[in-house]
Amino acid sequence: MDLLHSPLHDRHVALGAKLAEFGGWDMPLEYAGGGVLAEHRAVREGVGLFDVSHLGKALVRGTGAAAFVNTCLTNDLTRIGVGQAQYTLCCDEDGGTVDDLIAYLRSDFEVFLIPNAANTAAVVARLRAAAPEGVEVTDQHRDFAILAIQGPSSDEVLKALDLPVDHAYMSFADARVAGQEITVCRTGYTGERGYELVVPAASAVEVWDAVMAAGEGFGIRACGLGARDTLRTEMGYPLHGHELSAEISPVMARAGWAVGWGKPAFWGKEALEKQRAEKTVRTLRGLLAQGRGIPRPGMVVQDANGTPLGEVTSGTFSPTLRQGVALALLDPGTEDGATVIVDVRGRSEAFTVTKPPFVQPSTKES
Numbered sequence: 001m002d003l004l005h006s007p008l009h010d011r012h013v014a015l016g017a018k019l020a021e022f023g024g025w026d027m028p029l030e031y032a033g034g035g036v037l038a039e040h041r042a043v044r045e046g047v048g049l050f051d052v053s054h055l056g057k058a059l060v061r062g063t064g065a066a067a068f069v070n071t072c073l074t075n076d077l078t079r080i081g082v083g084q085a086q087y088t089l090c091c092d093e094d095g096g097t098v099d100d101l102i103a104y105l106r107s108d109f110e111v112f113l114i115p116n117a118a119n120t121a122a123v124v125a126r127l128r129a130a131a132p133e134g135v136e137v138t139d140q141h142r143d144f145a146i147l148a149i150q151g152p153s154s155d156e157v158l159k160a161l162d163l164p165v166d167h168a169y170m171s172f173a174d175a176r177v178a179g180q181e182i183t184v185c186r187t188g189y190t191g192e193r194g195y196e197l198v199v200p201a202a203s204a205v206e207v208w209d210a211v212m213a214a215g216e217g218f219g220i221r222a223c224g225l226g227a228r229d230t231l232r233t234e235m236g237y238p239l240h241g242h243e244l245s246a247e248i249s250p251v252m253a254r255a256g257w258a259v260g261w262g263k264p265a266f267w268g269k270e271a272l273e274k275q276r277a278e279k280t281v282r283t284l285r286g287l288l289a290q291g292r293g294i295p296r297p298g299m300v301v302q303d304a305n306g307t308p309l310g311e312v313t314s315g316t317f318s319p320t321l322r323q324g325v326a327l328a329l330l331d332p333g334t335e336d337g338a339t340v341i342v343d344v345r346g347r348s349e350a351f352t353v354t355k356p357p358f359v360q361p362s363t364k365e366s
Helices: 009-014 035-045 065-072 117-130 154-160 201-218 225-235 269-278
Strands: 018-022 025-030 048-051 058-062 084-091 097-107 110-114 135-139 144-150 172-177 180-185 194-200 221-223 283-289 300-302 308-318 323-330 339-344 347-354
Touching: 009 025, 009 201, 025 035, 025 225, 035 048, 035 221, 035 225, 048 201, 048 225, 058 065, 058 117, 065 097, 065 110, 065 117, 084 117, 097 117, 117 135, 144 154, 144 201, 154 194, 154 201, 172 201, 180 201, 194 201, 225 308, 225 323, 283 308, 323 347
Parallel strands: 048 221
Antiparallel strands: 018 025, 048 144, 058 110, 058 135, 084 097, 097 110, 144 194, 172 180, 180 194, 283 323, 283 347, 300 308, 300 339, 308 323, 339 347
């Protein structure tokens, strides 16, 4: 199958990007002249610009659209107001995770969704199949690009473009840049203060160029999905296919905070309530290396006696901490602070069980 290209593909090629497949899209992994470590550092210390146009986009529109979405996805849309966004999940009836996504509440009549690239079609199909008369679900995956401006200097870059920066975390505002109508979302996946711009695909190049020009004085750096992964792992943020999947429920991923337990209905409610009550499933924990071991997905985690406790779901070298960090699904009795052993390519490496994030986030700072 031919890979899909972002509207910014030519810009990435011109910047010497190393490209890789993500959810069926050919996307930048890292750029020439620095690579993942330099890009990671730019976001933690200054500002970075990501193209995340591979992420899905879908619109649920019609009379009662918000109420309909609320009967399907896990979180409770009534907790937020118009102009706000919410992290939520789409589950199977057995509690498995079809996808995690962000819901943007535009009105009772309209909800804009951003699922993951590979799962967009499945989410749209499920919503369409369940939608009542008068509610339309539209796949807008190719209609928009998404640019993520992330880091302590992100406000300065947006101010240079005369874009709004005073709205609260997990809210959004409509604006214009380079003559284009866009939506400015106070969201991100790095743990740093930042924004995501939802831009018509035809305008993506003009907006990208404007952001890069505005950020030049602040040392802005184009960043690939390699740095995005190290940044999100330091925060303990889940990635579908690793910490969430058809076999890994929100309860197992410790994402129960994104479940509206008091709602009368949502997909997977009965199964998730059972898992929550019984407390017998493996749950997501953090692992911090005591030595030089770098954990990777699929590596076995054991206790000091060699008894298997679970396995690593995501693991990397933390550029900020300069040591290995991991997320792992472990038996529920495993205590924070315990020392566990990870088989790192035939070597027994000691790790400390901890609660993420590994690095203090600044997403909600005003």
